[in-house]
Amino acid sequence: MAANLHGVKYRRVRVACVRRAPAIVLVVVLSILAAGCGGSSNKSSAGGTGTTAASCAKADLNLVEPGTLTIGTSNPAFPPWYGGAEKAPWKVSDPRSGKGYESAVAYAVAKKLGFTHAEVEWKVVPFNLSFAPGPKKFDFDINQISYKPIRAKAVDFSDSYYAVNQALVVVNGTPIASAGSIAALKPYKLAVQLGTTSYDYIVDNIKPSKKPAVFDTNDAAVAALKNKQIDGLVVDFPTALYVSAVQVPNSKVLGRFPTVGTQEHFGLVFEKGNSLGSCVNEALSKLQDDGTLQRFQDEWITKAGGAPVLK
Template identity: 50%
Template sequence: MPYAHRAARLAVCSAVVLAAASACAPEPEEKGADKPATAASCAPGKAATVTAGKLTVGTDKPAYAPWFEDDDPANGKGFESAVAYAVAKRLGYGAEHVVWQTVPFNSSFAPGAKKFDFDINQVSISAARKKAVAFSSGYYDVRQAVVALKSSRAAKARTVADLKDVKLGAQVGTTSLDYVNDVVKPSQKPAVYQKNDFAKSALRNGQVDAIVVDLPTAFYITGAEVTDAEVVGQFENTAGSPEQFGLVLDKESALTSCVTGAVDALRKDGTLASLEKKWLSDAVDAPVLK
């Protein structure tokens, strides 16, 4: 056979072999949040949890109202406690099989392996946080709000511009602080606190003119904790889609799809709306700061 013909035949044969090898080669296995849920992986009570037969749920301490009541996440009272138990039930875990773990707010979405199955602690879903952890779908649409003492000049604010020259405070690592820095852009550096308790104390003592928190927390603060304060207003959504709280999971968690399925089911059947009405009904509307 002439050399040119032999070369052509070898090239064709090589291509066929490579194509066959490619067709038979195993696809890379997807991990964590990218791996679709299956009936087996999400079977009630059979998920791959941190502790077999248990569902470990993280949240911070103190556990604030109206998200929790009496600083006791395990009592099922408060919006987030109730949501956690509703998700657990969907996953096949009764209340007696739910174990609560104390997890500081910023630690919940920091890089690194997690010792909880999911964390629930008013953690907003964001692209930046998704680099370190996985999220369920959103279980609550939230707005950020401004709380000020009634005697403060901040109480007279009607627009975002009215807040530029007042002393503002917020908890570190929160979207509340992001709104202060990115939306208000105050002339004074904002006061930053490790916990909302410290921010509330600073407000009460006049160390700041106003603090920024999520809207339900704002109404709880003014109704039960700092009664000489008022909700000045809420910020418009700036992202084009609602800011949402999501359940936090380990970046590689095999539970993410199962937990998202549970949250979606609770939204679809009206459970989330019912729990919101029961536990967050006092968080009525507030003026929008333009």
């Protein structure tokens, strides 16, 4: 047994394979991110069921391309998850920069596995395809993908690298902007990106009278909020802060939603049965134990300020 970053006891489980703006604006965004929005604390005990790697030596890893660690994420690549200047083929930010929380985590894992920066290759993988059944063109995908049992039937997940809560973005001056509780949200039209756990949270916990709108991409959902085609957008809290500060003028994060049941967390995604997962979990465990994940969180996500918890 060991303790996570918040002092909660957990049992380490070896799991085989188990989204933009000028730099100045981004600094403003990061400066308001809340200390309580999430963390890298949860260890997943419900990850993949692939074959345990016989060796985590670089030469023995099960890779798409020998000698190269291939990582997937979606495009555009948004802060605070990714940073750096936009550089083709990537839009908004550049995962190859090593800046932003997920980019930093990915390169730290790569280093633990024995890869240099130059030996890491990034591929564009649409969010909803990352956890779809079938062969993968990546070794792992890192893209704010929450662990869900139904997803784990098709892919394997790593242990948690970030614990997360959902949040609601609204436009100031609209009727929903004065709502102070979850119950007060019921009359409104809320929206999410296709395939996200945000939809589940709305349906299971908010239970609005209007069916949530579902958009193929978060950009499409943001555009709908800008045009007031929807009343509010539900996304993870760090993304909500970026949307309100950068993407939607005169908007705000109305609040964060409390955890219901098991803490939601993000995990790296692997092709089902890939033994690489157990080696990545060893790397993540070391990065948590030595404080690296917390340092990345402090640098890229967690700052003073925030939004209230809606109850």
